[in-house]
Amino acid sequence: MDWNAILITTVKASIGLETVVYALAAIGVNIQFGYAGLLNFGQAAFLGVAAYGMAVTVATFHLPFWLGIAIGLAATVVLAFLLGIPTLRLRADYLAIVTIAAAEIVRLVFRSVKFSSVFGGSDGRQNFSGDFFAMNPYSPGTYGIGPISFNERVTWILTVGWVLIAICCGLVYLLMKSPWGRVLKAIREDEDAVRSLGKNVFSYKMQALVLGGLVGCLGGFLFALGQASVQPDLFSTEFTFYAYTIVILGGAARVFSPVVGAAIFWVLLVFVGNTLSEAVSAGMLPSLFTVNNIGAVRFMLVGLGLMLLLIFRPQGIFGDKREIALDAR
Amino acid sequence: MHADSTTTRKAAALAAFAGLDREPGVAKPDPILVVDNVVRRFGGLTAVDVAHLEIQRGSITALIGPNGAGKTTFFNQLTGFDSADEGSWAFNGKQLKGVPAHRVARTGMVRTFQLTKALSKLTVMENMRLGAQNQRGENFFRALVPGSWRQQEDEITERAEELLERFKLNTKRDDFAGSLSGGQRKLLEMARALMVGPELVMLDEPMAGVNPALTQSLLAHVKDLREEGMTVLFVEHDMDMVRDISDWVVVMAQGAVIAEGPPDTIMSDQRVVDAYLGAHHDAPMSAEEFEEQLQEAEAELEAEIEEKA
The missing domain is CATH 3.40.50.300 (P-loop containing nucleotide triphosphate hydrolases)
Incomplete structure (x- = not known):
């Protein structure tokens, strides 16, 4: 058992690319679900259209990087309106059904053979991150403390990622302290009451959907740039469910909960995964466990851990127990 | 008075x-x-x-x-x-x-x-503030600049406090409405x-x-x-x-x-x-009324049977 290696990868995971991407996606979900009560089960689609919007613009049409970002942002807003206009007037469940279906439609269009000349089919698109890494201020080398260090490319993407997370958290903090955030939270509690007080509920729900989608789409850009590649299956429905898990783990409707939740989620996954694979190769586990099935076992164990956490701390890490008690009344 | x-x-x-x-x-x-x-x-x-x-x-x-x-x-x-x-x-x-x-x-x-x-998970005071109209801070962009809505918020809070006092809810000001x-x-x-x-x-x-x-x-x-x-x-x-x-x-x-x-x-x-x-x-009910109702009901039934036939 190489505990040293396990420890290093685990610590790196807590601030790594996955944590950054999932934290941004979860901040978006937290705005929509945590504050406004919107069940958007298609967050993966928002990241997908943003990532593909950028990648396709640059790789397929050979247009500038910043135009790609602009198109990615625009595609996210368009998607939010497409999903929101027909469903936000209806009960919350309809948004959940429509968004989960839309996310699958988006993914299947990206991987379809018909459009493979544009989206690249199941291989996706590569060769679009050159301009982004050309802006890298870090000279080649490794950066970090001792063994916990990254090369200049990863350092650059993580820098951008954590700056974006800080900005988004600041934005959420300001908004949710304001009367705008108050309306959002009130809509989560009872939208008819909010209507009876003269607020345009539809407009606020749309604003929340667009804002949550835009924050999430930043994660989509980073995901694509960090891997220097987009593939349709990165944006499957599990992605959205992980983002929800992260929000609930951290505690819904708290500013930092998606960030801490994402870090814990990935630390758990990486730690359990690496420990298992080390144990298997050291022959410490029964023959039932093999290198091929520990991936699945890892998710089972993490799932069990999350269940225990929610049983013993249902409000999440940052949640307020009094709020959960209110639901039981 | x-x-x-x-x-x-x-x-x-x-x-x-x-x-x-x-x-x-x-x-x-x-x-x-x-x-x-x-x-x-x-x-x-x-x-x-x-x-x-x-x-x-x-x-x-x-x-x-x-x-x-x-x-x-x-x-x-x-x-x-x-x-x-x-x-x-x-x-x-x-x-x-x-x-x-x-x-x-x-x-x-x-x-x-x-x-x-x-609104259970909002405090009593937040419930009250929500009722006020034409709030500057309810606009997305102005919400980001606290200076633009602070003063109005204070006025709203003052009005809310008066009303809460009148309704004897002032001691509950900071409790969740759900409680x-x-x-x-x-x-x-x-x-x-x-x-x-x-x-x-x-x-x-x-x-x-x-x-x-x-x-x-x-x-x-x-x-x-x-x-x-x-x-x-x-x-x-x-x-x-x-x-x-x-x-x-x-x-x-x-x-x-x-x-x-x-x-x-x-x-x-x-x-x-x-x-x-x-x-x-x-x-x-008099005997005539009873007879009348009975006939009415019969007529209705007959009409229904005819309709079906």
Whole structure:
């Protein structure tokens, strides 16, 4: 058992690319679900259209990087309106059904053979991150403390990622302290009451959907740039469910909960995964466990851990127990 | 001093109703709300069919009727929470058919709900602040600049504190609304509605689920609304309460307004008695009547059989 290696990868995971991407996606979900009560089960689609919007613009049409970002942002807003206009007037469940279906439609269009000349089919698109890494201020080398260090490319993407997370958290903090955030939270509690007080509920729900989608789409850009590649299956429905898990783990409707939740989620996954694979190769586990099935076992164990956490701390890490008690009344 | 103003406002309201006809849809001297031919159908069922109704400004009008009379549906239509199939209604001369609920509230016609809608995970104070209109900080971009809405927020808070004190909720200021008792939630909902600054307050069963100790205080608050120059329209089942506080009573049955009148005599109106208890409730059936009903039923059956054949 190489505990040293396990420890290093685990610590790196807590601030790594996955944590950054999932934290941004979860901040978006937290705005929509945590504050406004919107069940958007298609967050993966928002990241997908943003990532593909950028990648396709640059790789397929050979247009500038910043135009790609602009198109990615625009595609996210368009998607939010497409999903929101027909469903936000209806009960919350309809948004959940429509968004989960839309996310699958988006993914299947990206991987379809018909459009493979544009989206690249199941291989996706590569060769679009050159301009982004050309802006890298870090000279080649490794950066970090001792063994916990990254090369200049990863350092650059993580820098951008954590700056974006800080900005988004600041934005959420300001908004949710304001009367705008108050309306959002009130809509989560009872939208008819909010209507009876003269607020345009539809407009606020749309604003929340667009804002949550835009924050999430930043994660989509980073995901694509960090891997220097987009593939349709990165944006499957599990992605959205992980983002929800992260929000609930951290505690819904708290500013930092998606960030801490994402870090814990990935630390758990990486730690359990690496420990298992080390144990298997050291022959410490029964023959039932093999290198091929520990991936699945890892998710089972993490799932069990999350269940225990929610049983013993249902409000999440940052949640307020009094709020959960209110639901039981 | 308070008692004086009570008597004058009440006297003024009563004077407006003096000598009015008891017919449904009778014209009032100064109506704030005028309803014409409002119809709402759910499939084959006509839930509401109100030909004409006027609500007198500055008065407390009760809307009563047996269960299923369409009172709440009618309420929902007037306030934009449900759409009417036909008809029109004007509030202060402004047509409101097809106007969404939030715009109706902005015109000054604010409602409460039969099942109280306290926003549980917001504090009592946040509930109150939400009611204020034209808040700068409710705009997305201005929300990001706290300096642009702080001052207004302070003014709103001050107004909310006055109202909370009046409704004896000031000690609960920072508690979650979800932790209040049923009666306190009713009080909070009414106080929150007042934050909107309404001209017409529409209360859907304000006494439902309120413990008797709070009833008197709630009644006093409703009377206070009239003293402040507001108009109140409320749905209620409790006749004692209706008699106590209302200036005028409108009776609905099977979707239509069947009678109007002052609270002390309305319950002896034959149409109202019939609506509540059925037309033949106290007269024993004579042999002729029995025969007649039997024949009617037979004729109906025959007609049905013929239709099928």
